[in-house]
Amino acid sequence: MRSVTGGFAKGLGITLKTMLTPAVTVQYPHVKEDPPTRARGVIALKEENCTVCMLCARQCPDWCIYIEGHKDKAPPRREGGKPRTVQFLDRFDIDYGLCMYCGICVEVCPFDALFWSPEFEYSETHIADLLHDKDRLGEWMETVPEPPALEAGAEAKKGAKK
Amino acid sequence: LTHALLAVDLNAYWFQTLVKAVLVLVAVPTATVIIVQTFMFKVMAHMQSRLGPMEAGPHGSLQLLADGGKFVQKELIAPARADRRIFFLAPVVVLISTFLMFVVIPIGPTAYAENLDTGIFYAMGVSSISVLGVLMAGWASANKYSLIGGLRAAGQLIAYELPLVLAVVGPVMMAGTLSLQGIVKAQADFHINVFGAASIRMPYVFPQILGFLLFLVGTQAELTQTPFDMPVAESELVAGYQTEYTGLPFLFFYMGEFGASFGLSAIAATLFLGGWYVPGLIHGHSLIANLIGFAVLFAKTMAVAFLIFWIRFSVPRLREDQLQSFAWKVLIPLSLVNIALTGLFKVVF
Secondary structure, three states, X not given: OHHHHHHHHHHHHXXXXXXXXXXXXXXXXXXXXXXXXXOOOEEEEOHHHOOOOOHHHHHOOOOOEEEEEEXXXXXXXXOOOOOEEEEEEEEEEEEOOOOOOOOHHHHHXXXXXXXXXXXXXXXXXXXXXXXXXXHHHHHHHHHOOOOOOOOOOHHHHHHHHO | OHHHHHOOOOOOHHHHHHHHHHHHHHHHHHHHXXXXXXXXXXXXXXXXXXXXXXXXXXXXXXXHXXXXXXXXXXXXXXXXXXXXXXXXXXXXXXXXXXXXXXXXXXXXXXXXXOOOOOHXXXXXXXXXXXXXXXXXXXXXXXXXXXXXXXXXXXXXXXXXHHHHHHHHHHHHHHHOOOOHHHHHHHHHHOEEEXXXXXXXXXXXXXXXXXXXXXXXXXXXXXXXXXXXXXXXOHHHHOOHHHOOOOHHHHHHHHHHHHHHHHHXXXXXXXXXXXXXOOOOOOOOOOXXXXXXXXXXXXXXXXXXXXXXXXXXXXXXXXXXXXXXXXXXXXXXXXXXXXXXXXXXXXXXX
């Protein structure tokens, strides 16, 4: 009997305490919550870093990345040099109707052309509009946060291992 | 028309009755709105670390307008095998029981709809009419969940009516009257002499603390609120006797329930906390005194309602057999003891 009344009083105490502490609810459309670090909202493309190596498109489990490019001559680096052969990016689309936000493309990119952005408000009424072309993907670059600072001693350890 | 209106005798019996009826008809939905908005939307939300409705009006204060509109729009559906007349009559019976209860609650020195000599007896009587409505709903729905829910509700309401009524006997014995207005006045004069030296004035809640607690538990069960909400236990009975109801009849059940929670809280405030009376504030029978009385009663009612809803939001549901044995083996003996103690108290002091 004593444990029953004790539990009853404890329960009442907990609800009263909860009532008197402010609720943690964030009124979403009016107030936006701070995104957690490394939030996976949308993938941004830094076009000038992309070499059309297709690694991301090959690794993508959903086949939601479409890349087209062509080979062309670029002006030489030095005066009087030979013109360089460079891959030009014609098309880079990510279909967010297919994407499962695994982030393998971001991980696999050797030239730091893909980044996670915490933005998530890009829903559409037509599924075809979820296909973001390279201009749209480039616009997301503005929203990419600074990478979080490395942990203390992270650099030194990396060097020591090598 | 103006001539006809001017010819109305303002003190005529029929006119006074009309005014009182309209007042009570307005009071019950208003009380329901206040209870639901304050407790079901806001207090419950904050006790669960939420905010509750926030979009409709400032802090969601107009949410009930939207909800009420939604209920009114909905189609009235009755099961094919249901007893249609009884099915649609049942929520009205429940609601009428609540309306009738509001009639006798005094809200000021001269402000009351009806000052019956048998006021509290009448209030307890009409509050149990709702059992009939619940049974009718359960039976007429032609649904096994509804029937079990209705029978559970009937068994529960009858079992807890007893401690409720017996708890009321305490203040009635102390005041020496059944009239609610009389109980308020007797409570205003009530004081205890300590060895003949000092006399301490207090409301009945202090000498009748056991009665007050019994009344609260009984109220909780009468309103079928957690931990006594077996008649509408959703995990066992879908929604009990309310299962087959839609739209307006469903709204009537809700208005009956929350209106009754306000009414019973007001009766508890009147019986145990001194009703509209507050020492030093109320003198005479003026309009101001009546308004202050109303405000005081409202504050006390909300305090009691907070206790009831606080328990509702904090504890889980009991089992059906625990419910019955708690009423018959614990509450009823305790309330009989309370009556005996009150008699002793009355004789000794």
